[in-house]
Amino acid sequence: MPQFTATQTLSPTEQALLDLTNQTKLNLGNLGVDASAKLSTLLGTDFNVDKATEDKIDALGAARLDPQFAKNEDALRTRLTNQGIQPGSAAWNAEMTQFQQGKNDAYNQLYLSGNNQAFQQALAQRDLPINEISALMSGSQVSQPNFVSTPSTNVAGVDYTGLVNNNYNQQMQQYNTQMAQNNAMMGGLFGLGSAAAYGYAKSDRRLKSNIQRVGTLPNGLALYDYTIFDQRERGVMADEVEKVFPTAVLTAPDGFKMVDYSQLGIIPELRAF
16 A cells, blocks of 8 residues: 655745744743742732831822811811801710711721722732743743645555456356357358268359358368359368269269268267267
8 A cells, every 4th residue: 555755844934934933832831830939938928908008008098088078077167157056065975976977987987998908909919920931931832733644545455356257257258259259160061961971962162152161170171152053051062072082972863972971980089069
C-alpha cells in the first residue's frame, strides 16, 4: 500500500514572526513563574482592610462635613430664636434632635463609604498580582498547530476467485472454438451418408468447382470444400487418393473417378469425433 508524507513549512517572514511570538510567550511564561512564587506569601496572609486607609478616608470626609454641619447648626439656632422658640423648650429640643439625627446619619454614611472604599482598595491590591500572573499565563499558552491532511490511498483486495473463474471461462471459450472448427471441418463428411460407408461416391476433380482446402485427414490426405452437382460438400480428390490408396478409386463407365470412403478409414475417424 502506498504511503505518503506531508511537509508543511512557513515563508521566511512568517517563520521569523512565529519565532518572535514564541520567544515572547517564553518570556511571559518566565515572568509568570517568578510572580507565582510570591503568591504563597500573599495567599498565606489573612485578608485585612488597612485601618490607616479607612481613617484617612474618614478624616477627608469629616474635614468637609464638619464645617458644613457647624454652619447649618448656627443657622438653625438663629432661625429658631427668630421664631420665638426658646432653648430648652419642647419645640427647640425637637428641632435640635432632628438635626443631630441627620448629622449622625451623614457621618455613619461617611464611615460606611470609607470602609467600603478601603475594602475595595485592599482587595484590588491583593488581586493585582494574581491577575497579572493569569494575564502572563494566558499569553504564554502553547498553541496547537493546524497541519495539512496527509494523502491516503485505499487498495482493494485481490478478487482471486474472480480471476480463477475468468481464466476458466477463457479456456472453455478457446476449447469450444476449437471443437467448433473441428466439427465444421469434419461435418461435411457426414453428408456423404451411406454411400461413403458402403459404396463409391464421385469425387473426380473435373466435376468439382469452387475448391478450397480446409484441412488434413489423419491418414494424410487433404480435405476440401467444393461444389459438385450444385451442392456444397466436403471430401477428398480422387486423383490424390489414387496415389495413396489405389484400391479405393474406381473409374465409372462415364469416365469420372469415384472414391470408396470406407477404405480410407474416414468413417471410424468421424465416430471418434
